[in-house]
Amino acid sequence: MNTPLFNHPPVVQLPVLQLPVLQVAKRAWYPSVALIPDVLDDENLLAQVRDRQDHHAEAAFQTLYRRYAGAVYSLVRRLLRDQRDIEETVQDVFVRVWQRAGDYHSMRGSASSWILTIAHHAAIDVLRRNQVRSTAPIDDAELERSAVTPDLSSETVERVVIERAMNRLDGVERHLIELAYFEGLSHGQLAQRTGMPLGTIKTRIRQALQKLRAELGAG
Amino acid sequence: MRDEGKTMTQDDPRDLIALYALDALEPDEARRVEAYLERHPEAWEELRAHREVAARLARSVPQVDPPPHLEARVMERIRALGENRALETNPPANPATIPFTPKPQPKPSPLRWIAPAVALAASVAAIVLAVQNARLGAELEAQRALGLESAQIIAAGARSLPMKTPDGQAEVGRVLVAPDGRVLFVHTLGAVPQGKTWQAWYIQASNPAPVSLGVFDGSSVLKRIPDGVAALGVSEEPAGGSTAPTLIRGLANI
Numbered sequence: 222m223n224t225p226l227f228n229h230p231p232v233v234q235l236p237v238l239q240l241p242v243l244q245v246a247k248r249a250w251y252p253s254v255a256l257i258p259d260v261l262d263d264e265n266l267l268a269q270v271r272d273r274q275d276h277h278a279e280a281a282f283q284t285l286y287r288r289y290a291g292a293v294y295s296l297v298r299r300l301l302r303d304q305r306d307i308e309e310t311v312q313d314v315f316v317r318v319w320q321r322a323g324d325y326h327s328m329r330g331s332a333s334s335w336i337l338t339i340a341h342h343a344a345i346d347v348l349r350r351n352q353v354r355s356t357a358p359i360d361d362a363e364l365e366r367s368a369v370t371p372d373l374s375s376e377t378v379e380r381v382v383i384e385r386a387m388n389r390l391d392g393v394e395r396h397l398i399e400l401a402y403f404e405g406l407s408h409g410q411l412a413q414r415t416g417m418p419l420g421t422i423k424t425r426i427r428q429a430l431q432k433l434r435a436e437l438g439a440g
Numbered sequence: 441m442r443d444e445g446k447t448m449t450q451d452d453p454r455d456l457i458a459l460y461a462l463d464a465l466e467p468d469e470a471r472r473v474e475a476y477l478e479r480h481p482e483a484w485e486e487l488r489a490h491r492e493v494a495a496r497l498a499r500s501v502p503q504v505d506p507p508p509h510l511e512a513r514v515m516e517r518i519r520a521l522g523e524n525r526a527l528e529t530n531p532p533a534n535p536a537t538i539p540f541t542p543k544p545q546p547k548p549s550p551l552r553w554i555a556p557a558v559a560l561a562a563s564v565a566a567i568v569l570a571v572q573n574a575r576l577g578a579e580l581e582a583q584r585a586l587g588l589e590s591a592q593i594i595a596a597g598a599r600s601l602p603m604k605t606p607d608g609q610a611e612v613g614r615v616l617v618a619p620d621g622r623v624l625f626v627h628t629l630g631a632v633p634q635g636k637t638w639q640a641w642y643i644q645a646s647n648p649a650p651v652s653l654g655v656f657d658g659s660s661v662l663k664r665i666p667d668g669v670a671a672l673g674v675s676e677e678p679a680g681g682s683t684a685p686t687l688i689r690g691l692a693n694i
Contacts, residue, residue: 262610286514292503293506294504299501308506311510315514315518319521320521329488330492333611334492337498338495342463379500382600401462407464409466419451422459423455426458434489434492437496
């Protein structure tokens with residue numbers, strides 16, 4: 222994967238001001254982004270947070286927040302209904318990222334999966350504590366529209382790619398993944414909801430994740 | 441919420457790793473899996489793989505911008521943690537007199553000096569915004585045309601492959617490779633620096649010399665590659681492009 226195919230060594234530049242054209246509107250909320258070295262990758266930023274070297278740690282953490290706030294907020298919002306719970310949980314997620322940056326190890330996964338795992342876990346905790354489920358279904362129509370949207374951001378492409386991968390699962394596998402991940406059902410609840418034996422659920426979910434991994438080239 | 445009559449201790453923890461990755465276990469089952477992982481580090485590979493897939497599922501949720509005030513609240517809380525930590529390392533004579541507040545009132549930030557610099561940066565950003573907005577209309581029109589053709593290659597069964605930094609540590613975009621040789625490069629590198637251009641490349645297994653696919657200045661471009669291509673890349677070049685890559689920003693093996 223890292224085979225050097227080009228002769229010139231990579232050089233990382235740190236531009237003082239760099240505003241993506243198509244993300245200018247979003248970035249208008251964050252004028253101080255120009256002062257943050259946002260070309261650093263997530264793993265390096267977590268290392269700075271872990272090392273706690275005064276304002277570098279804070280600046281690095283702020284960059285991580287701005288990169289992941291949208292994804293974390295959207296995921297938590299997908300699982301929870303109460304706006305106060307959503308905002309509290311998002312805050313808790315990032316506080317945990319700050320507190321536990323020292324626990325992150327690249328051998329155990331990407332920084333992205335680490336942060337989103339924290340987010341999903343936190344939301345599930347609240348969901349089960351409140352015993353209230355979000356009834357907002359996955360908007361399949363919106364996902365279909367996104368396949369031909371003129372705004373070809375990598376975010377849109379990603380959603381289309383994942384949706385296609387999900388469509389390649391059989392109906393049972395896709396249903397189980399959606400119930401477990403997006404509805405927060407536990408192992409036992411999945412069995413009650415679907416009428417399937419626990420052993421079958423374990424096997425089908427594992428198979429589904431393996432199929433998605435192959436389809437997405439993930440990990 | 442246990443399933444009646446099911447003895448969870450009969451489950452091999454290894455078989456629960458996929459459910460654990462999706463947070464679909466009860467707390468006691470989750471603890472069993474965690475204990476298993478501590479004793480069997482080799483099992484982390486499966487968990488890691490499942491979690492990467494789960495993270496992609498998380499990314500599939502249509503993104504909604506969080507309320508702007510959330511950032512300030514988060515920063516306030518982590519700064520308060522830092523102040524609390526200072527108290528822990530320098531314990532007062534009578535700890536009972538120091539109340540513990542998980543979310544204390546804001547205190548003067550040691551970073552107050554940054555406010556004037558932020559205001560200056562905001563002014564500069566506004567000027568750049570005005571200039572870039574003029575390009576935005578033309579960019580969106582080009583993207584609209586590109587989006588239609590890109591949807592076609594996705595529907596035609598294009599493979600989606602990650603494009604990563606040369607050290608392989610971070611993902612900076614994707615390449616969609618269709619069976620008929622069309623390739624869509626999509627990157628998250630942001631705007632190309634002034635006076636520079638992005639340039640797309642391919643390299644064939646039979647020839648290590650990179651071959652240019654041309655320059656572009658947006659976040660995506662559609663190209664066509666011949667058979668036998670082993671890798672694709674995006675580099676940052678002087679205006680007009682180069683005969684060989686100068687600053688490689690993304691690489692994808694296919």
